[in-house]
Amino acid sequence: MSGTDGRPTTAGWGPPGPTFSPFDNTPELRPLRTAARAGKWPEVRAWFGSLDSVEKVTTGASVLADIDGVETFLEQAAADLPADPLPRTLLAERYIRIGWDIRSGARANHVSRDQFDQFHDWLRRAERLLIDVCAEQPGYAPAWTARLLTARGLELGRAEARRRFDRLSAHHPHLYRAQTQLLQQLCPKWGGTWELAHGFARECATSAPDATDAAAVVALAHIEHAADLDGTDSAAYLRGVPVRDDLRFAAQVSVLHADYRPGWNSVGAHSAFAFAFSLGGHHALAAPHFAFLGDLASEFPWQYTGDPRATFLKFRDAAFQAQGGAHR
Known part of the structure; x- marks a missing residue:
């Protein structure tokens, strides 16, 4: 079932979703795969x-x-x-x-x-x-x-x-892809610091025009920071009000902006926000991102979980339940 833009709607959930392959999520890539193979x-x-x-x-x-x-x-x-x-x-x-x-x-x-x-x-x-x-x-x-x-x-x-x-x-x-790559370099696991990583993410968000994917780097920075912490501390970090507000602002000026137009990075950008909000227990704030995604998901950051498919489905259900089941 598709909406007017050809993307799956959020009605009628069921197996087998979500799909993590970029070739499934972006049909324009399929001729490249065919020619390459x-x-x-x-x-x-x-x-x-x-x-x-x-x-x-x-x-x-x-x-x-x-x-x-x-x-x-x-x-x-x-x-x-x-x-x-x-x-x-x-x-x-x-x-x-x-x-x-x-x-x-x-x-x-x-x-x-x-x-x-x-x-x-x-x-x-x-x-x-x-x-x-x-x-x-x-x-x-x-x-x-x-x-x-x-x-x-x-x-x-x-x-x-x-x-x-x-x-x-x-x-x-x-x-966007270059921004996500430099962010990795600035994380502690590659010799950076959290101050540098979050500073660069804010730079991406504030220097880019509204309604682009750039501010999703803010969500990626918080995901990386949480992943570097132990389980309990990781959840507590993402539950924090400052992080929640940082994520909410970044989403509003990027993928939730009224002038935003979906592109080839949209599944990844929405996945970043859906993942970060869900891990922090902010399920209602994750709902608009799951509404966009439907049965689509990027491999990153869902691969950070032991079972990406099960985690996606669990978080999606929690997001729509937080909105009173309006999208079920």
Whole structure:
């Protein structure tokens, strides 16, 4: 059942939702997957050429990197088109993903020396490609965005990561994927501090125009902070009135703003608010975000729970019950 914008409505809940795949949640990405699985570079290149925003290009680069085996035809494309930044950037994104899969998402003390060696090797391959792209085309945002991941993984430090972000932002300010990547760098788990992380999140929220996704970085910062605390302290942190009000303001100036128009990052942005409000027990405030999401969800941050699907369904039910079942 769909609304006038083609998105699922909130009526008639039931199995199997939610869906976490970006290809399920954003149908425009499906032709990219089809072409990539078939190893058809001309179709992949044409798909990227049809996009009307840098935000979409960076999203496409990220999801393409998740498809096993694409490095084969991307390596050939990069060799055949040495002056084209796109195949080299897409290949670098794929190398980064291969490396990160080897490293895993575990904390550093749970990653072996061999994993780190392979991880860094793949990231150095990516970095060599990206350095050349950025030297040739200093305003090429997809490459600078990918270099935020290599900066973090290669432990080049906050100053270098911020330099890369600022170079990108000089040409393309308020790029949501880049903002989320720098936020990770500024968290304590990557050598930052909570003061830096929350300060950057506020910077994203206040410097961007209203009705964009940027202020969702505020929710992501609070989620990361809560995840760094023990269970009881984590819930208490998100229940706090200052955090609740911070989240509410960020939602109102971004995804709940009257002028907001859904885009490819909307599921992720609404998921961040729905997750943060729900963990803090602010279920009525989570309800508008679940109303938008329907049966859609982004992998992050729901992957922070032991059972993302069950957690999503539990929180969604609690949100709509808090609103008197109006959306059930």
